[in-house]
Amino acid sequence: MATVAEMRERLRRPLAAELAAGCADRVVAGGVERLLASPLANPFPGVREALRGYAGHDEAGRAEALRAALALLDGQDQAASAPRPARPAAKPAVPTAAPGERLPPDAEVTRLDSGPGGARKLQSLGLRTLRDVLHAYPHRHEDRRALPDLSEVEEGQKVTVEGTVIAKSRRKPKPNMLILDVTLETPSGGRVKASWFNQPWVERQLKEGARLVLTGRVKTFGRSVQLGVEHLETVEDAQGSLSTGRIVGVYDSKDGISQEFLRRTAFRALQAVPLDDYLPAHWRQKYGLTDLGDALHGMHFPHDEAQLERAFARLRFDEYLFLELRVLLQGEDVVLLGKRFQATGHDIATFEAALPFQLTGAQRRVLLEITDDMRSERQMARLVQGDVGSGKTAVAACALYLAVRDGYQGALMAPTEILARQHYANLVGYLGKLDVRVGLLIGAMTPRAKLEMQTRIAEGEVDVVVGTQALIQENVRFDNLGLAVVDEEHRFGVMQRRKLLAGRPDVLVMSATPIPRSLALTAYGDLELSVIDELPPGRTPIETKLIQDTHRQQAYGFVMRQIREGRQAFVVTALIEENENLELLAATQLADDLKVILPEARIELLHGKMTAAEKDHVMDRFRARAFDILVSTTVIEVGVDVPNASVMVIENAERFGLAQLHQLRGRVGRGSAQSYCVLIAGEHSKKTRQRLKIIEGSTDGFVIAEADLKLRGPGEIRGTRQSGIPDLRLGDLASDVEVIERARELAKYILAHDPRLEHPRLQYLKSELQSRSQSVAFREVI
Known part of the structure; x- marks a missing residue:
């Protein structure tokens, strides 16, 4: 109690x-x-x-x-007779700035004369320093230079009007209903009636003679106009110019904190803070950017559309510049010396001659970008993106061969044992004819086999090692590691990856998860980007069909026909409310249902509650054709090959993102037979159908990923929440590729010439970067 x-x-x-x-x-x-x-x-x-x-x-x-x-x-009334312990003396109030006094950007908002309780209001919005105030941009702007003539507005139109209260009343048509009415006279002499329903707290602002700015939807009754008010501002005469007669910013706020207060605060902050620019004039000129003072004034109080456009362009560029600087600086060093390989054209030709196929043009282009990096004395750090089946592994195999030709070892780290075994088999096929010794190191090996492999690695008797996290255990020692290839990099933690890279080998990251270029440039800002955007000739595109769940029986009839022709099928159930138990229950129920619907088919189940060894066993049996249909939750690994599987059925497809649907579809079509993907939608809305039609109509993973980014936003695209991408105030990753590339170019130039931002001319830039970075640990990096 x-x-x-x-x-x-x-x-x-x-x-x-x-x-x-x-x-x-x-x-x-x-x-x-x-x-x-x-x-x-x-x-x-x-x-x-x-x-x-x-x-x-x-x-x-x-x-x-x-x-x-x-x-x-607090016991301060006279009736309180009980003795109270002495209260600690209150800290002296921080003096507000004197009129005309200049304040640094990091000054607390308490230094700004923002009226009674003003500092508390700002702090409740997360605004603690003047920099916070300056960069709390309006979320939209309204043109109040010429407010509409109310005689011309249409029914239902949303408008903003200014005027003076000339009459007011309150009505209670029902016991639980209060209606406040005012009549507003506009500067042109027109009148508008405005109403508020059940908002008694508004009444104190509705005094006769008060100047108001109202936003709401219009209702017309003959010649009279009524406004259902959605937003109210009071206008003080002294500050009227900030809220009317101009392009006006509308800020994020909450109850009790008015737009007028926030505009007045931003205005005073702009007056108090010297807006020295952290970007030198020659960089601003090169990238076509206005100066910081023009940008901040233009964002909060633009004179016209042109200034607002300049402000938006400059401040959006700055967002990406500081993001790219932060990503680049989060590594232990900005520029590392790596290995310097010969990477001769003769060796590349030797590798390609040993392949059972010819490289595509895209593979050759990406290989050229990789070999340019390998010949440089700087450490290669490159991300190779390519859709399912585009041939990333063959490109990585060539790079590993070039490292081995120069006397170095190579390593390929995969996130699971299934994928590690698959890569091992592929590399033996690619490199075995070239006398390259390939080894495998995974957790499932016996202690004796592991020790033997670790000894061979340490003594240089293995040229290329394929493995899982077993490669970064303390008892693994490379003789001379020159190139590390990391598959599906986002599946590993940063510290895990750094253990593998301790010897500063060149680094090649592979990803089969299509990521829009804008997102890749920010999520993987410390990596150069290469894209294999061409599939090998002769591959038959996967046919995709979207159906409603009312036609499920037909879908499984088609699956059975494929099984009778000797093929196999995947059936995937959707994640349910992030709940693994419910997901397992749904998958188990589906497997039981299919055993009734398809009594001839051999059906087994794969789910997230299984151990790694159990999953491997099921997948090995499926690959060996021991059963016909694999019912699975979303744990099917990216990159797993089952060449005989020709059908992918995805239940409740509307619960998946487009990029994830594309990844799941990529589990079939790995062999020579025509393959199919059937999307079964449990929701029948027009919006769902339009979204799923995108995946039905395209097999290009990057086109699909771009569409996914526009529909869902960057935070929900796989893996990016963990990448450190903040919520952007002005940037839009779905359309800002060009801006991001320009900002990244400048960030790389700055750090290439001054990795620690130590030059006196960069001190303001460094200070701004530190102030914008929320992480104390990151601040210590620079």
Whole structure:
């Protein structure tokens, strides 16, 4: 049971918060009077009395009542007879800036004269320094230079009007309904009636003679115009120019914090902070950027559309520049010396001659980019992206061969044992004829076999090692590691990867997960980007069909026909509410249902609750054709080859992102037979159908990934939440590729010439970068 002291504190905190938030009766759920009716206030009858009728007071009355109640709770009233321990002396208030005084960007908002309780309001929005205020950009702008003639507006149109209150009234047509009406006279002499429903707190702002700016939807009644108000601002004469007669910014806010207050604060911050530019003039000229002062004034208080456009371009560029600088600096070093390989054209030709096929043009182009890096004395750090079946492994095999030809060892690290075995088999096929010794090191090996392989690696008797995380265990020592290939890099932790890279080998990262170029440039900002955007000739595209769940029976009839022709099929169930138990239940039920629907078929189940060894065993049996249909949850590994599987059925396809559907579809079509993907939609809405039609109509993973980015946003695309990409205020990853590339170019130039930003001319840039970085650990990097 709570003590009286505990109850006093639990009551005091919401009342203090209500006072700080402007007394709008919105802090406490249900209002202050409901709080006082709770048992929490029983020991404090004086507080109940002080706040009686709180909701009916105006703002000044509420504030006075709250101060009296807090004084009672703090024991400062004369009736409090019990001795209280001495309270620590209050810290002296931080003096606000004198008129005209200049303040640094990192000055706290308490230094700004933002009126009574102003600093608390700003802090409640997460704005603690003047830099925060300057970069809390409006989320939209309204053109209030020429507000509409109300005689010409249409029914239902959303408009903003300015005017003076000439009449007001309040009505209660029902016991639980309050309607506030005002008549507003506009500067042109027109009149508009505005109404608020069940918003009693608005009434104190609706005084006759008050100047208001209202936004809402129009209703017309003959010649009269009525506005259903969605947004209200009061305009003080001294600050009227900030809210009317210009292009006006509208900020993110919350109850009790007005737009007028936020505009006034931004205006004062712009006056107080010297807007020295952290980008030198020659860089601004090269990239066509305006100066910082013009940009910040133009974002908050633009003179015209042109200034707003300049501001947006500059501040969006800065967002990406600081993002790219941060990503590049998060490595232990910016520029590392790596290995320097010969990588001769003769050796490349020798490798290709040993292949049972010819490289595509895209493979050759990417190989040229890789070999240019390998010949450089700087450490290669390159991401090779390619859709399913585009031939990334053959390109990586060539790079490994070039490293071995120069006397180095190579390593390929895969996220699972299934994929490690698959890569091992492929590399033996590619490199075995060229006298390259390929070894395998995975957790499932016996201790004796592991020790033997570790010894051979340490003594240089293995040229290329394929493995899982077993490659980065402490007892693995390479004799002379020159090139590390990491498959599906996002599946590994940063520290795991760094263990493999401790000897500073060149690094090649492979990914079969199509990522839009803009996202790759930010998520993998420390890597150069190569894309294999061409499939080998002769591959038959996978036919994809979208059907409703009402036609499920036909879909499985088609699956059975394929099985009778000697083929196999995957059936995948969707993740249900991030709940592995429910997902397993759904998959188990589906497998049982299919055994009834398809009694001839041999059906087995794969799910996330299985151990790695159990999953491997099921996949090995499926590959060996021991059964016909694999019912699986979403644990099917990217890159797993089952050449005889020709059908992929995806249940409840609407629950997947487009990029994930494309990845799942890539589990079939690995052999020579025509393959099919059937998307079964459990939801029949037009929006769902339009989205899934994208995957039905395209087999290009990058086109699909771009569409996924536009539909879902970067945070939901696989793996990017962990990549450190912040929420961008101005940037749009779906359309900013060119801007990102220019910002990245400048970031790389800056760090190539000054990896620690130590030059005096870069100190302001360095300071700005540190201030924008939320992570203390990151600040220590620079």
